[in-house]
Amino acid sequence: DIQMTQSPTTLSASVGDRVTITCRATQSVSRWLAWYQQKPGKAPKLLIYEASNLESGVPSRFTGSGSGTEFTLTISSLQPDDFASYYCQQYSNYWTFGQGTKVEIK
């Protein structure tokens, strides 16, 4: 089974900060990697698919990069609406989520 590990688990940041979350896979998933945002009490929302493709309607301050086993999600300038939890997911070989990264207000 492919395991996904995100870092950090928690991230404290301020509005306007550049934020980067890393996701590592235990084996190559090529570019079959997605990122989701989840707010408390709500369903997850797709942000990025195929490692770097921005889902329709998602602000351009979100960018995804990487391939193989290492991926990053970057928020170029953190906005108040971005304080949430973020999950990576591989869909190369079955489906596995990372443990999540909570972005908190500093």
Next chain:
Amino acid sequence: EVQLVESGGGLVKPGGSLRLSCAASRFTFSDYSMHWVRQAPGKGLEWVASISSSSDHIYYADSLKGRFTVSRDNAKNSLYLQMNSLRAADTAVYYCVRVGGDGDLLNAFHIWGQGTMVTVSS
């Protein structure tokens, strides 16, 4: 707007059964593979089960050990999850999810329902 609406959650005793349903609307349901994902209180996301558009490919998380069965009725635009021998560890919000792209199983999870809560407790 594409919509997925789950139902059937509730409180059930350990060892009991529950059947979740997901009603799909505003898209051609029979074109898309579907998944169930769950999230225990305060925990992360866990993939549960998947079914291809024509039900010819079905997959389950190893942790379920044959207790859950996913099915769909394309004529009714509905997805189901039959859950048997429920345990406290199955307590979670269960989400119905539609893939994107060409509708095949190996696509990102583009559309999520609002979720239905399942509580397993005596």
